[in-house]
Amino acid sequence: MIIAVASGKGGTGKTTISTNLALSLTDQVQLLDCDVEEPNAHLFIKPEILEKHTVTIPVPQIDRAICTLCGKCAKICAYNAIAIIAKQAMVFPELCHSCGACKYFCPAGAIKEVNHEVGFTELGSKNNIQFIHGQLNVGKAIAIPVIKAVKNHIDKTKTVIIDAPPGTTCPTIEAIKGSNFCLLVTEPTPFGLNDLILSVATLKKINIPYGVIINRSNLGDNSTEQYCNQEDIPILMRIKFDKKIAAAYSNGTPLINIYPEYRQHFGDLLKKIKTIVETP
Amino acid sequence: MKQLAIISGKGGTGKTVITSAFASIADNKVIVDCDVDAANLHLMLNPKILEHNIFKSGFTASIDRSKCTRCLKCLKNCRFNAITKNLTIDSIACEGCAFCYNLCPVGAITLEENIAGEWFISETKYGPFVHAKLGIAEENSGKLVSLIRKQAQTLAKEQNKNLIIIDGPPGIGCQVIATLANIDSALIVTEPTVSGLHDAKRVIELAKHFTIPIMMLINKYDLNLAMTKNIEQYCEQQNIILVGKIKFDTDIVNAVTNKKPIMNIANIKLKEQIQKIWHTTYNNL
Known part of the structure; x- marks a missing residue:
């Protein structure tokens, strides 16, 4: 129970x-x-602590060499966690909810997910x-x-x-x-x-x-x-x-x-x- | 204009209790309750609501069964388990990411903007008061905090108020971060308990992270004098201004029970003490 x-x-x-x-x-x-x-x-x-594990969430990482700056990721992110600023795609991990949409929809395949503690x-x-x-x-x-x-x-x-x-x-x-x-x-x-x-x-x-x-x-x-x-x-x-x-x-x-x-x-x-x- | 948050x-x-006491002493200010999740300050200030607004924030998906082809793309990709096997949306689990909406090949998914709460501009005996009520089980409390703080700033400018007093939420998460953004100082109200000090240290770390100056107040200090001493030493070591300490006093419980700021109800000694605490706080703002 x-x-x-x-x-x-x-x-x-x-x-x-x-x-x-x-x-x-x-x-x-x-x-x-x-x-x-x-x-x-x-x-x-006052327990005896036996194990410790870090908690991470997947957040996008953008490969600038592949990114075409099309802006699709920034457009579909419901949390404004990605923005195109000064010809660069910027990720704000604090705002990311790890939904995975940006990675899925990136037409260039420039987004992978990395662990953010x-x-x-x-x-x-x-x-x-x-x-x-x-x-x-x-x-x-x-x-x-x-x-x-x-x-x-x-x-x-x-x-x-x-x-x-x-x-x-x-x-x-x-x-x-x-x-x-x-x-x-x-x-x-x-x-x-x-x-x-x-x-x-x-x-x-x-x-x-x-x-x-x-x-x-x-x-x-x-x-x-x-x-x-x-x-x-x-x-x-x-x-x-x-x-x-x-x-x-x-x-x-x-x-x-x-x-x-x-x-x-x-x-x-x-x-x-x-x-x-x-x-x- | 100065902004003080009590966290x-x-x-x-x-x-x-402290915020309502300050609200009844301080001159020329706007009062804000940023504990939008479990707001209580209105109970002490007896506000007359002048303006009532809807807080819309975030989206919830819904599936049009007549268009749905059961391709299950949405179900497979939703990371919040918000799409049930019967292809309905669990509105509490849905975080409004719109992944499914963007994914659906036949446009069967629509997004509806949530009515996530309401916010108010009120008049009180002590001055203008901005407060809010987040809907039950709603999200985006940080956004609502930012919104009402912005309203309070506009109001303060319009009415030439030089101070904003903010009642903060507990914790260290999004609501607290939104409460601390760009304020002049945070007053941390703690109690001499292992948990009070443990939690105060975490919120101090948070304030430091955002380079917000802090002050501290020990409430119910006589519950544990040794622990109070520890906190006093801690403040000294960390260069934190201790604005004062308050005894456990049944007059404070009575103030809450009677829904009146302590200054209207307390014994003279307690009143003087709180006056002094307010002046020390204000002078260090």
């Missing part, structure tokens, strides 16, 4: 949930940190957890290829937990699509609720079942609870704000280390998710 |  942990708003506790869930389970677990812009799960899991993935382990994360290189705009590279390691025989990036756009969707269930982590403030509503709309669009975890449930107001009740969205867990939890988090200490009873809560959470997923 | 790398460190 694949469980994604997501939220519209950042800083609501996605990493807290995904890492503590992974650490609480006794079966074989895969934890994938797909927030490749700002990966944090490793700070809490955009980030890396690392694989490691900690007890029963296989840990995989990716990092987008600083200065690169498009996170999708790195997220795909992380997800390529999914082993469906294990309980797979995906820590998704915040938001509702392409990186978040790339991280959560294909999951059996999505946990939406929120906080009971107008910001949290506003972004939860966006996340719910996203999940409805891509048709993945979901439930809500309310973090810092004793702060803010009860409009998030009301919203979930009205919309018939299951609230699967509530975690109170507590300075002890915040202080442990600040040091990279998992919640279950300071409140061991949460192991049981996270185990129960998995059971609840299984019941929802398996109910037709 | 953080990690989400939830307090960007929007």
